[in-house]
Amino acid sequence: MPIQFDIEPDVAELAERTSVFVRDVVIPVEAETGGQVHDGPEKVRRQLQDAARAAGLLAPHVGRAWGGIGLDTRGQAVVFEEAGYSLLGPLALNIAAPDEGNMHLLEKVATEAQKQRYLAPLAAGELRSCFAMTEPAPGAGSDPSALTTRATRVPGGWRIDGRKWFISGARGAGFAICMARTSGEPGDRGGATMFLVDADRPGMTIARDIETLDEGLFGGHSEVIFDGCVVGDDQVLGEVDKGFEYAQVRLAPARLTHCMRWLGLARRAQDIALERASTREAFGSRLAELGMIQQHLADSEIDIAASRALIQHTAWVLDSGARGAQESSVAKTFVAEAVGRVVDRSVQICGALGISSDIPLSRFLREVRAFRIYDGPSETHRWAIARRAVSRHVRKREESAS
Template sequence: MAIDLRHGEDVEDLVRRSEEFVRDTVVPLEERHGGVISAAGEQARLELQRAARDAGIFAPHAPRAYGGHGLGMCDRAPVFEAAGYSLFGPLALNIAAPDEGNVHLLAEVATEAQKQRYLAPLAGGSIRSCFAMTEPAPGAGSDPSALATTAVRVPGGWRIDGHKWFITGADGAGFAICMARTSGVAGDRGGATMFLVDADNPGMRLVRHVETLDESMIGGHCEVRFEGCVVSDDAVLGAVDEGFAYAQVRLGPARMTHCMRWLGIARRAQDIAVGHTVRRELFGTRLADLGMVQQMIADNEIDIEASRALILRACWELDQGRSATRLTSIAKTFVAEAVWRVVDRAVQMCGAVGISHDVLLARFLREARPFRIYDGPSETHRWAIARRAVARHTPTETA
């Protein structure tokens, strides 16, 4: 079997231009605001996206019919990594969560009318969105089947009632994709439906921002209530009771694009740290020439390259139209922990500077830590990976 890890010349050119744009345009703004997107604000998003569009690198993931580059998963990997070199980079290219995942979902599932109403402006950056699935305990979280939000039929449509939280980007979003139970009870593996809910619907209410370690997600992580939220039949995304299946359409690719973006931050942390060790002299030699520091540098290189390989392996499966559930779980678990290790070692190599505000390593550390929980905690993925391995070695009973 031939294995070719090269990308096409058009992708390589897009990577190069993305790297230049992030370095020259995005990083200075990020550093000026300490990596906190709320400090930059919505106007900064619009200006960055306008600049990215002018540079010809905007929306690399979106279908060409909606102004994007139409890249597959493998070709997205180096572009998203280049954008992720800055915390603000994904936002600039319009590939930040949750919008990026919602673009993918809408492109796969939405009707033509829904694509015109929601996908077109989302891919173009004129609106933002959110994905409302996670609920406070005992509702949906690591176990989506615990979904407690309900949607019942009413004349001409549906009434949604439920309590959501950690809904990324909800503040300022133009619409939400809300997961609600339309049949069965909490704990059932089926019976969920996705609904498109406009932000001006009086039945959808933003309660508060949930304060978290990370602050690089525009629109924050919010608590949202759906109370007598009535939507029309046209608001159903896909088929009724098939929401969990559609969630898988979004979930695997979104796990990988998260990994791609965070790999960019790992590279940035490594560059900052190695640059520091080359310039800093201790005990009569460069810090970079000390054995313990060289081990940290080498371990970072190993984690970065191993992460990139796992991402590409899972993305290849996705590009073949396969679910790649096992491989995306493996990649997500490894990359989330590897990125943390890389940034943590970078802080250690930089010493006092690493924990200061003179460089952004401390901010990267705060931003990277939640990734071991978002998109499924490492423990949940390990449980699923182990369960599949055990199943492969368990004899099937025959009559």
């Protein structure tokens, strides 16, 4: 199957409309809020999503049967990048984490009844969601097999007990997808199950909101406690004990969509730096004519182009039906670091202006730093990338020797 990087005309048109919408509608709201939406201002979310709905841009990743546009992963790469040009663009289009990844998971795994109850209103922006997997040490983090939250059989359902933290978007969410251990012990590779837990369910509470460097994700990050939280059998998402397998359905695409969105913000940072370098004069010439500034600008162009190529290739791999674990790890690691470099260079080019609140670069710098940690830190992905490369090499050597 040949690799296709061509952008279909309808996708290109959608991306262009998204670009115009972000510049005309979203960026002014970003300026008003400073891009800070951790406290979950519902009025802002509703305003932006109503505008996106009116423009025919809401939920482009969701199937048409559930109110979306039905883009494949390659199409998402183009549109999500345009949405990511503003911190609030993904929120406006309803493609922000964690809802975007949860929609994908529900569409792939949920029963029809569960899709009607959770996916349809989530895609329409009528409610939000969170994904409750990460736990305080020694629980699940970079190593999900360390999962300690336990779900125990009770008559007619399951009792969930455990503590989760850094649960993005939990504050104000309508429901959580909670990962809990239903068999085995922490460290075992299997034995996890996903549960759909309504936020008003007795036994599920938010203990606190965690102050973090980033403030651009709607609803922030919270610590969530499950204490005797009982759910019915109909709240099991997928099959019992297959939660880790379903997590892979969500995680590889979700890593990539993060890359798509942040690439858009890197482009914005580069555009700000280009404008500054083209107009600011120092030492008798424009900054853009100085060699060291030219190197910064060129290196950022290279990082943006390389990131886009990795995203497009990984999108093609996922659309072909492959798991894409290696490709998504490579893309996530490179793009997370490349985006940080682009934003950092842009700050440097703009000098004192760059670290001020007069332009949004300092906000961008704080936002993108976290990307090197969530959805697997760079170190974990490098470990996995190397392990797969060694296994592939050994397998080829053994095959050639036989």
